[in-house]
Each structure stands twice: as C-alpha cells, then as structure tokens.
Amino acid sequence: MKQLYVLLCAAIIGFTSVTASAQELDRVAVIVNDGVVLESEVQQMLRQVKQNAQRENMSLPADEVLRVQAIDRLVLRELQLQMAQRMGIEVSDAQLQATLTSIAQDSGVTIDQMREQIASDGMSWDNYRESVRREMITGQVQRNAVQQRVYVSPQEINNLTKMISEMSEQEVEYRLSHILIGVRDGASSAETQEARERAEQVLERLRNGADFAEAAITTSSGNTALEGGDLGWMNINAMPTLFAEVVRDKRKGELVGPLKSGVGFHILKVADTRGIESVEIEEVNARHILIQPSIILSDKRAEEMLQDYRQQIISGEATFADLAREHSADPGSAADGGNLGWNEPNIFADAFRRVVETAPVGEISEPFKSEFGWHIVEVLDRRTQDATERSQQNRAYQLLFSRKYQEELENWQQEIRDQAYIEQVGE
Structure with missing residues (x-):
C-alpha cells in the first residue's frame, strides 16, 4: 500500500x-x-x-x-x-x-x-x-x-538529544596519554599532599606548552611512561571508570587532572579522537551605519553621505559609534553605536552577508547597498564556535517535528474528508 x-x-x-x-x-x-x-x-x-x-x-x-x-x-x-x-x-x-x-x-x-x-x-x-x-x-x-497543531516540548528535545548522543558515543574512540604521580600504599597525608602538588606542577608545565611525552618519561610512574604515556585507542566503555567520567565529550588536545585514585594522581591528555561529530560555525562581530533613501533623499546622496562619514572615521574627526548614534536609520543598533553583536553571517541579507564575510577586521567598508538601504560596515572580530550541541538539538527537533507533522497531517486530512460533502456519480 x-x-x-x-x-x-x-x-x-x-x-x-x-x-x-x-x-x-x-x-x-x-x-x-x-x-x-x-x-x-x-x-x-x-x-x-x-x-x-x-x-x-x-x-x-x-x-x-x-x-x-x-x-x-x-x-x-x-x-x-x-x-x-x-x-x-x-x-x-x-x-x-x-x-x-x-x-x-x-x-x-x-x-x-x-x-x-x-x-x-x-x-x-x-x-x-x-x-x-x-x-x-x-x-x-x-x-x-x-x-500549528504540532508541539515539540523542550523535554522531548533534550531526551532525544541525549539518546542520539549516547548512541553516537558508542562509536567514539579516544587516544589518551597518561601521567601517574604515584603514592605508595599507606602513605601519610603529607606524602599524599606532596604528590598532589607535584602533579599540579606537572599539569601547569603542560598547560604552558611542555611536551607531554617527555614529561611522562621523566615524571610518570605509570606502565606506559617509556612510551610517552600513550594508552592507545579506546572507547568510553573500555577505559577505567575514573577516566571515562572526565574524558567524555572532551576534544583533541584537552588536558584533564589531577585525578586522585588509590595509586596516586593521574594527568590525562586527549591526544586524538575519532568518530566524534563536531560542528563548528563562524561568527562575526560587526557594526554598521544605515542610511535609507527616500523621496527627498536619493540613492546617490545616501552613498555620498556614507562616504563622508567613512572619511571622518578614518581621519579621526569622528568615531563610528557617535556617527551611528546620530545618523543610522537602524533603531535596533544605532543606540549602541551601530553594534550588531556576534552573529552567524547567514542571518543577514545577501549583500550585507557578503561584506561581513570578506571585509578585513578593523577596516571600514566602502558604502554598499542592500535591500534595506545603504551601509558602511566595520567588522570588529571573528571567531569559531563549537555548535555540536546545538546541531544535535536541531537534529532532534527536526526528527520529532517530522514524525509529529506526518501524524497530524494524516489526522487533518481525515478530518477534512469527514467534514466534506463527497458523492460518487454513477456511470
């Protein structure tokens, strides 16, 4: 059927x-x-x-x-x-x-x-x-x-996101490097404290750029010290519970520790990962001044005004923020000196997006036109954000919405059939 x-x-x-x-x-x-x-x-x-x-x-x-x-x-x-x-x-x-x-x-x-x-x-x-x-x-x-008949609750999204994450986790593997600052059986509290301090000193050197393998060879009392502390590849289920609890969701290059166990203090480094779904997005922090043409303000005059403002900013006669507050036709950003905050470029209109994606940081763009009017833009900074969790939540929402939409579509179609006058005409 x-x-x-x-x-x-x-x-x-x-x-x-x-x-x-x-x-x-x-x-x-x-x-x-x-x-x-x-x-x-x-x-x-x-x-x-x-x-x-x-x-x-x-x-x-x-x-x-x-x-x-x-x-x-x-x-x-x-x-x-x-x-x-x-x-x-x-x-x-x-x-x-x-x-x-x-x-x-x-x-x-x-x-x-x-x-x-x-x-x-x-x-x-x-x-x-x-x-x-x-x-x-x-x-x-x-x-x-x-x-309008479909409702997906935040709890449903969270539950499915967790389920997706747990299913994906079984396929994720970590390559761990390990340093153990050992504590002898029956050690006094003073000896234990001394070992903790040594572990924290080693961790601090690693955070400052020290080579992990060299540190493992010279300081670790673990079984893999001579191999630079390399524990090889393993998934969450194969590693010690103490490690699994802290390594989960860590990214390549991250340091963890010191972790206390019965044999001493452990320092871990996620040397590499495989099987992790990672989604990164580029965000831009920009500000702009908008001039909107009108019956009494031509396109040419709007462009000329922005060219003049640009020269004032470059020469130091005025600041971008002051000119935006005084002249920008964008009420949402004008009060804040034209600041638009951090955003993904694809939320902007095409003409605006193309400029903020390519403009050098700290430079004032030439005047350009979008569907909203004429602009000059300054890109203040760019950054890369980890959007993995957001991506998983979006996926969960889409899955839930799609399933519920299909169910409601069938219900609605049956309702309009039931409410209609339908008569088959014989030959």
Whole structure:
C-alpha cells in the first residue's frame, strides 16, 4: 500500500488534463463540496500510475482497488485546492519557475532537458507546470493547517538529544596519554599532599606548552611512561571508570587532572579522537551605519553621505559609534553605536552577508547597498564556535517535528474528508 501511495503521489505530480479536442464529452466522477473530480482526471491518474509502476517494475492491485485509491487522492487534492482558494493562497509564475528550476537541478538536468523528458513521457509541459503549481499550493495549505497543531516540548528535545548522543558515543574512540604521580600504599597525608602538588606542577608545565611525552618519561610512574604515556585507542566503555567520567565529550588536545585514585594522581591528555561529530560555525562581530533613501533623499546622496562619514572615521574627526548614534536609520543598533553583536553571517541579507564575510577586521567598508538601504560596515572580530550541541538539538527537533507533522497531517486530512460533502456519480 505504501508503494501504491508513492505512485499515486507521482501521478498527481505528472498529472495532465486531456484536451477537449482529443476526448469525448467529459463527465463528473465525484462531487466534492461545490467542486468536482472529472472522470478524465481519474483515468489519466490511473494511466500515469501504471506507467510509473511499469517503469519501476512494480506490481499493482486490481483496477477496482487502484481506482478507489486514485479517487481518494484526487478528492483530497480537490478539498485542499478549495481551501487554498478560500484562504487566498496563490503561486506566482516567478515562484513556479524557481521551483521548476530547483527540480531540474536536483535531477541533474537543465530545464530544457526536463521539458524533453516530460514530453517523452507523453505529458504536456504546460499541464506539468500547472500540476507542480497545484502541488505547491496544496503543500502551503497543509503547512498552514498542520504546523500549528504540532508541539515539540523542550523535554522531548533534550531526551532525544541525549539518546542520539549516547548512541553516537558508542562509536567514539579516544587516544589518551597518561601521567601517574604515584603514592605508595599507606602513605601519610603529607606524602599524599606532596604528590598532589607535584602533579599540579606537572599539569601547569603542560598547560604552558611542555611536551607531554617527555614529561611522562621523566615524571610518570605509570606502565606506559617509556612510551610517552600513550594508552592507545579506546572507547568510553573500555577505559577505567575514573577516566571515562572526565574524558567524555572532551576534544583533541584537552588536558584533564589531577585525578586522585588509590595509586596516586593521574594527568590525562586527549591526544586524538575519532568518530566524534563536531560542528563548528563562524561568527562575526560587526557594526554598521544605515542610511535609507527616500523621496527627498536619493540613492546617490545616501552613498555620498556614507562616504563622508567613512572619511571622518578614518581621519579621526569622528568615531563610528557617535556617527551611528546620530545618523543610522537602524533603531535596533544605532543606540549602541551601530553594534550588531556576534552573529552567524547567514542571518543577514545577501549583500550585507557578503561584506561581513570578506571585509578585513578593523577596516571600514566602502558604502554598499542592500535591500534595506545603504551601509558602511566595520567588522570588529571573528571567531569559531563549537555548535555540536546545538546541531544535535536541531537534529532532534527536526526528527520529532517530522514524525509529529506526518501524524497530524494524516489526522487533518481525515478530518477534512469527514467534514466534506463527497458523492460518487454513477456511470
């Protein structure tokens, strides 16, 4: 049944109405509220499903069963199109063309090649375009109706994030280097304190750049001292519990310790890792001055004003912050001297993003135009942030949302069927 559903969906995408010149007078197959599903639509979908099944070498149920499924799909489409009309949802030619271009790109072909492929399948390009437009419209109707019914709680996200992390953890391995500052059995508290202090001194030297392997050879009483303290590769489950508790989620190069055990004080270094999902993002700290053209302020004059402000800042006649507070048309940042704070560049409009991604730190950009007006920008700093946890939470949210969305979509579709007037018309 799932395969049949896929074929029916494909048939809707490839659906082409038959012209009156090529067909006898059409008839109504199903009345749906104040609309209809025509017999020609049913027959065309059945033909398309069979073509798709033959191409995929799939078997199909009897025609009677197939017809029921096709009618159900067409009725549902008609109901959603009726809702779209009431809601005023439309898809412009420009939006449609962008989607068709995206479909072609995803298939690795040009628009012209896709047109040829559609024609070779016996479909009209104009009718294919309109079928895609209908799919875009019904998709928007579904999103409008269903998204508001889906709620994913923070606790659900945290629970799934933890589960994903634990599953991934089984595949993560750490290569540890180890130094043991030993304490003899039965040592006095003074001897134990002395060992702790020596361990802290060694750790301090390591933090200041001392070579770990050399320090292990000269100071460690561990079994792998002569190998530079190398413990080799192991996952969390294979290493001592004392180590596992502190090594989990550490990154390459991090030092841990001193850790006290019955034999002394341990210092660990994560020499390397493998299997860890790591996501890093680049952030930029920038400030800007925005001038918005108007009926009385031309584009040229706005650009000239910003060029003048730029020269004042460079010459030291004025500060960026003072000019932003006095002249910037961005109320959100003007009060703070034009500061936008730390952000990922992709949150900005394209023209602005391109500048903040490439501008040297500390330099004032030339005036440039975005959809909001004219700007000058100074990039104050850049940094790389670890976004692994955020990435895992986003993944968990998307998984939960997708599952709940599909459940609610099916519920909603059944509801609109139940509430509609649907009558099949006999031959």
